Amino acid sequence: MPTAELKPWSRQALMTREQALALDAADPLAPLREQFHLPRGDGLIYLDGNSLGLLPRATAARLQQVVVDEWGEGLIGSWNSAGWMAMPTRIGDKIAALLGAGPGELVVADSTSVNLFKLLSAALAIQRQDAPARRVVVSERSNFPTDLYIAQSLCREQGCSLKLVDSPGQIAEALGADTAVLMLTQVNYRSGRLHDMASLNAAAHAAGALTLWDLAHSAGALPVSLNADGADFAVGCGYKFLNGGPGAPAFAWVRPALIDRCVQPLSGWLGHAAPFDFATEYRPATGITRMICGTPPVLALAALECGVDSLLAAEPLGGIAALRAKSLALTRLLITRVAERCAGHGLLLASPDADAQRGSQVSLVFDPTSEACGAAYAVVQALIERGVVGDFRAGSPVGSLAGSLVGSADDRADILRFGVAPLYTRFVDVWDAVEQLAAVLAHGEWRQARHSLRAGVT
């Protein structure tokens, strides 16, 4: 069982609710919240934008336009006249601007899983040419499962193997003369731990490996500098901090110096150099468009573009750097307030306390000696009944967590996970959410909470 010690979590001075309100009033990013549909007439505190971002107000109208005007009236002509064919690259360019990448380097297509398959396959093929002895993919056991499943599949097919490390500190030593690719998710979906991309790219390159990053919990939440930090490949998700809607299309990026060498097996017709020649032989398109496979999902792309635009609207206000500063202030406030208001209930921080290592979420677990241990799901349900939406991840390996938690590799803990989305989460939301959490714990409301169906999309 995990053992733990409740350390003082914060160096920040204690605040009042009025001070939280004052922070919101002084926040130059505050107007960005007006871009969103606020559920229950602004009666819900939503701390799950790291799972599914809020609906931008622009989306519904834009979808009506695409459906009624472009599809209903324009029909097939809209592939050109309404710019449908260009959507994967046009929206790709917008996302690239959020990730330190250039125009023409990133494309929107398929799902994160499918894009991982394309890019990992392309990376392994390059290594097979350049360094055939490199047949190992290094990743973390705590990586999001789909990343591991795709890597398992490709490794099995290509006679490679997957080496999983149990903690971030073991990554560098796992890299060696046999490493083909270092494949990591930058922000861990359970702990919220943030990798230092630049130093890991440097370590991988020093070892002769290529790097593939999953930016699912990074894109739109914190600054990413794909080119400057020396990444080789990246994929990411459209439905979390990019606010693209449930199951939104994903993206794929390749370092420009590598793209011409990339062969990917999902050689669908819209990744062809001249799809409308209807040639019999596949010939990959120049540049990143070779990562497109089938026909672009126009309706989903239109919704994603509205979501991406909601982030680009922050550019005149400081952009991603300003959003990151606010995100850190929000998670710091959450950590501080939980430490103060929930003391005595055995809540432990499962996210890094250090700002530089924390993504845009705070994860908590109950000490095994706590009365509420094992009731994390019920606590999340009780919070939802009080109008605060966080989420829950069952049986997380303690070794994959961080913060003040200590345990052996086999220990498991249930996580309470609270994401902040600096585009729309306010300081007072965090303040009030912790007050509700304190009330749930003080009143033991989790004893009554209904155990409804568990599911959600991380």
Add this chain to the structure above:
Amino acid sequence: MPTAELKPWSRQALMTREQALALDAADPLAPLREQFHLPRGDGLIYLDGNSLGLLPRATAARLQQVVVDEWGEGLIGSWNSAGWMAMPTRIGDKIAALLGAGPGELVVADSTSVNLFKLLSAALAIQRQDAPARRVVVSERSNFPTDLYIAQSLCREQGCSLKLVDSPGQIAEALGADTAVLMLTQVNYRSGRLHDMASLNAAAHAAGALTLWDLAHSAGALPVSLNADGADFAVGCGYKFLNGGPGAPAFAWVRPALIDRCVQPLSGWLGHAAPFDFATEYRPATGITRMICGTPPVLALAALECGVDSLLAAEPLGGIAALRAKSLALTRLLITRVAERCAGHGLLLASPDADAQRGSQVSLVFDPTSEACGAAYAVVQALIERGVVGDFRAGSPVGSLAGSLVGSADDRADILRFGVAPLYTRFVDVWDAVEQLAAVLAHGEWRQARHSLRAGVT
């Protein structure tokens, strides 16, 4: 260059426009047309539903509901409460009912290209176990390119080869002791030629091969009996006759006796047996859900469901069999009227004249001696200016065509392609479209037609 002879195309008696109107008035399927948004206030004759189906009226309202209520208000809770997680199988069951397949046998996911990759990979893996000497995929050179590109990629990776035949008559003799999979598109996208699925499945099985069918131009247009006709694998497209919208998700079906043996490389988390256990090792789900990869594209799925429902609405009126009978009557009328009204302009039928071999489209080419030869694109543009939308496919190999056209394997011809969608195409639409075509030819309007950008999604 192709040579040709203008044969009498039809055995049907000549008609008047009044008789066409009378056919519509007596058509029990006619009310189904009211399900659709009719472009330009019913001022357009749309004969391109084989490329992109019309917009169902229900779609816009349903998308608003999904966006505003389910996403905007329900947020992550909608994965369960609004049934998002079940959409791939729920809609899959509806499509299965159109294809002679049972519930739980078909799933909606990804694109046609991606699903081809999954199923062809699974089929090759089964043969590798059962009959390792079978390493050839047989298909037609005239197959839709994405099918060939995906097969090329898998064959290269797995040390197999792709054998392409130049005409349907060569398929049976191409099957042999080395054949792993016969991969065909049931209705050719250029000629509209329809394969007899039952006899080709029988021939393939007699030769020890598995069959994989692309139903892009079949699903929703004509009766398919996947189980009764002995098919092994099938994929298909959501945006043509299923009216799912531009880039709609595609589907995948596997014969129930084979599904438990299917290993597919796109092993994403939602094809896992227990995705919310977040286990480290991939374990495929039971049944067809193992063909799911990433997170379901909810908005696109909602639009597709409206399209599929527009077909299911035909069930009380005779269903797909009744739609097929109407489709054949429409294409027969089109053929007859072109022969009568466009005589002297060198138009040749490039689709099969025999009903049993014709899908839901009619393709035409110009005789090389015709003044309009080389002007097919301009003719399509001139028709659009007259409110008739068909489409155009450049440089089609004459060997891939049918009808009264004869030519060597290297000959190429530009196709005029007219699709009929029996859910909404009327007899009078076909009548009027041919009148407009006759006028374009009689007045030589194609000489003035603007050559705007060419593109479209077949």
